[in-house]
Amino acid sequence: MRAMSITEETAEATTEQTTVQPFRALLALTLTVSAVLLGSTILNVALPTMQSELGASNTEQQWFLNAYTLTFAGFLPVAGSVGDRFGLKRLLAWGTAAFALTTAVAGLLDSALGIIVLRALMGVAAATIMPTTLAVILRIFPPERRARAIASWAAASGLSISLGPLLGGALLSAGMWWGSVLELVALFALLGLATTWAWIPETPASGVGRLRMVPVAASLAGIGLLVFGVVHATGDGWAYLGTWLPAAVGLAVLAGLVLAEVRHREPLLDVRLFRHASFTTAAVALTLGSFVVFGYLYFTTFYLQLVRGYSPLQTGLLFIPLSAGLVVGAPLSQRAVQRFGARTAIAAGIALMAVAFAGAAGLGAHTGPAWFVVDAFALQLGFALVLAPGTTLASSSVPTDRAGAGSALLNTLRQLGSALGVAVLGSVLWSRYSGMMTERLADSPAGVRRTAAESLASALGAGDVAATKAAAPTFLDAMHTTTLIAAGVCGVALLATLFIRPSRRNGTTLPSGPVRERERVPVGRGA
Numbered sequence: 001m002r003a004m005s006i007t008e009e010t011a012e013a014t015t016e017q018t019t020v021q022p023f024r025a026l027l028a029l030t031l032t033v034s035a036v037l038l039g040s041t042i043l044n045v046a047l048p049t050m051q052s053e054l055g056a057s058n059t060e061q062q063w064f065l066n067a068y069t070l071t072f073a074g075f076l077p078v079a080g081s082v083g084d085r086f087g088l089k090r091l092l093a094w095g096t097a098a099f100a101l102t103t104a105v106a107g108l109l110d111s112a113l114g115i116i117v118l119r120a121l122m123g124v125a126a127a128t129i130m131p132t133t134l135a136v137i138l139r140i141f142p143p144e145r146r147a148r149a150i151a152s153w154a155a156a157s158g159l160s161i162s163l164g165p166l167l168g169g170a171l172l173s174a175g176m177w178w179g180s181v182l183e184l185v186a187l188f189a190l191l192g193l194a195t196t197w198a199w200i201p202e203t204p205a206s207g208v209g210r211l212r213m214v215p216v217a218a219s220l221a222g223i224g225l226l227v228f229g230v231v232h233a234t235g236d237g238w239a240y241l242g243t244w245l246p247a248a249v250g251l252a253v254l255a256g257l258v259l260a261e262v263r264h265r266e267p268l269l270d271v272r273l274f275r276h277a278s279f280t281t282a283a284v285a286l287t288l289g290s291f292v293v294f295g296y297l298y299f300t301t302f303y304l305q306l307v308r309g310y311s312p313l314q315t316g317l318l319f320i321p322l323s324a325g326l327v328v329g330a331p332l333s334q335r336a337v338q339r340f341g342a343r344t345a346i347a348a349g350i351a352l353m354a355v356a357f358a359g360a361a362g363l364g365a366h367t368g369p370a371w372f373v374v375d376a377f378a379l380q381l382g383f384a385l386v387l388a389p390g391t392t393l394a395s396s397s398v399p400t401d402r403a404g405a406g407s408a409l410l411n412t413l414r415q416l417g418s419a420l421g422v423a424v425l426g427s428v429l430w431s432r433y434s435g436m437m438t439e440r441l442a443d444s445p446a447g448v449r450r451t452a453a454e455s456l457a458s459a460l461g462a463g464d465v466a467a468t469k470a471a472a473p474t475f476l477d478a479m480h481t482t483t484l485i486a487a488g489v490c491g492v493a494l495l496a497t498l499f500i501r502p503s504r505r506n507g508t509t510l511p512s513g514p515v516r517e518r519e520r521v522p523v524g525r526g527a
Contacts, residue, residue: 020140024199026149029133030156032096032192036126037157039103039185040068040418041164041294044301045312045319046178051457053110053178058430058455060112062231065298065422067116070227071123072130073415074220077269078213079128088136088203092196095128100189107179107186130411134391139203147334147392154388155330162322162380165297169316215269218257223416225250230423269409278342281500282394283413285346288493289386290417292353292486295425296360296379299479304372306456307365307472318369321377329384342389347497349385352378354490360483365472425482430455432478440470 043050047061056064083091102125106118134153141149168181229247232240261267273279297319304315329349336345356379363372394410434453441449444466452459452467459471 020201021199022141022145022149024195025136025140025201026152028192028195028199029136030153031188031195032092032129033133033153034156034160035096035099035185035188035192036129037160038164038167038188039099039122039126039182040065040072041161041297042168042181042185043164044297045165045168045305045315046172046181047301048305048457049172049178049312051455054112054115056112058426059231060116062298062422062426063116064112064119065294066227066231066419067119068123068126069294069415069419069422070223071120071220072126073123073223073412073419075124075127075216076131076412076415077219077409078216079131082128083132083135088132088139089196089200091128092132092136092200093193095125095132096189096193096196099125099129100186100193103182103189104186107182109179130415134411136200136203140201150392151330151334151388154391155326155384157387159323159326161293161297162319162326165301165319166316166323169312169314169319173311173313212266215257215261215267218253218260219269219412222250222253222257223419225253227419227423230420230427269412271409273409277500279394281343281346281497282390283410284496284500285350285386285493286390286394286410287413287417288489288496289350289353289383289390290414291421291424292357292489293379293383293421294418295421295482295486296357298422298426299429299482300360300372300376302456302475303363303479306460307475318372319376321373322380325377325380325382326384326387329381330388332381333385333388336385337389337392342393343497345389346386346393347494349382349389350490350494350497352382352385354487354494356382357483357487357490361480361487363479364476425486428485429478429482432481433475436474436477437467437470440474441466 043064050056050064051061099122102118102121106115106122109115109118137146137149137153167184171180171184172178225246229243229245229250232243258271261269261271301315304310304318305312310318333345336348356375359375437453437459438449441452444464448462448464448467451462452471456471456475459467462468
C-alpha cells in the first residue's frame, strides 16, 4: 500500500466537499464527540453524592471514572481500523447508538459493580466515536480548511470536558438523582446520532487494516493491570505486593505489545509514527496534559464540595473558568502557532499549566473563590495552547487512508493519560490523606481512626470531634502534595517539548513552526 499523494488527497477532499455542507457536518461531529467527553467528566461532580447514596468507597469512585477511560483507550486501536475498513459513517452511527443506550442504562442502576460494568461498556462504544470524528474531518475537509476544522473540534472537546461539572451540578442541585447526569449525556448522544445520520456523508471504505483482537486484549490487560495496581495503592500503600506487582506486569504487557506492533506489517497501534519528532512531541504533551487536567477535576471536586461546602451547582459554576480558558485559548492557540510555531505554543501552554498547579498549592479552607477561579482559568488556557496545536501537528503525520488508525493511537494515549491521571493523582491524594490521618488520630479509638482514614466524607461523618477537626487540614495537605506532583509532571512534558528535536539523519519530520497541510509528510506502512 502506498501513501496517498498530496494531489490525490486534495482532489478527493475537493470532490467530497461538493456534496458536504461543512458547518452542518462539523456540528454533527462536535455533538457526538461532546457526548463522549461529557461522559468522561460529568460524573466527577456526582462522586460525593454517589458516595453518600450508594456507599461507594474511594476505590469504587475511582473505578466509576477509570472503567470508562480504560475500555475507551483499549478499544481505540481496533475502532480506528474498523472505520478505515468498513466506512466511517457506519461506525460512527452504530457507536453513537450503543453509547446512548449503555449510558442511559448506567444512570438507572444502584449497584456500584453494575455501574462500573456499564461504564466499561460505555467506553467501548466511545472508542468507536472519538477517532472516527477526527478521521471524518481529515476525509471531508480540504487541506486549506482542515486546521480550522480541527481547532473547532478540539475546542468542542475541551468545552465538553469543562461543561460536564456545570451541567451535572445543575441537575443535582435541582434535586435530581445522581444518574440524571448520565441521562443528559445519553440525550446529547441521541442528538449526535440524528445529525450524523442526516449530515455526515458516506466516505468510501479503504479496506485497509485487519481486525486483530489480540493487540486489543493485550492493551486492555496491560492498561487495566497498571491502573489496578496504582488504584490499589490508595488502601494498601505503594510497597504492598498487590500494588506494585499488577502495575509491573501491566507495564511488561504494554512493552511487549509495542515491540510486537513495531514488527507487524499492519499494526493497529502504529508506533512507528514516533519516529517523527513532531508527532512524538505532540503525543507526549497531549498525554501528560490530559493526565494532569483529569486529575485536577477529580481532586478539586472533593475540595470544593466537602472542604468548602459548596453545592454541586456552585461547584459547577466555579468550574466555568475552565470553559472560559478554552474559549479564549482556542483562537489564541491558532495565532500563537502562526506567529511563533507549534512547538513554542505547546511549550508556553505547558509552562502555564505548571504555574497553575503551583498556584493550586495555595488553596486553603478559607481562600477566596477568586483564587480558584483565576487558577482554573490559567490551567485550561494552558491546556488550550496544547490541545489544538498538538492535535493538528500529530494528525499531520498520518496518511489519509490510515486516518482512523492514526487518530486512534493519538486518542489512545490521551485516554491512557486521563485514566492514569485519576488513578495516580487520586492514589497519591488518598494514600497521603490516609497515612496522615492515621498519624494525627493516633490517640483516638481504632474504629474511629480506621473510619476517618477511609475518606474525607467518612471522617466528616464519623461523629468524632477529633476526626472532624483533623479532616479538612489533612485533606488540604494531601491535595497540596498532589498539586506539586502534577506541576512536576508538567515540567517533564515541558522538557520533552523543548528537547525532542528532529533528527538530521531523517529529513521526513514535520516542521516545528506553523503547520501547513501542503508540507504534510505521509507515513505509509513501510515507513
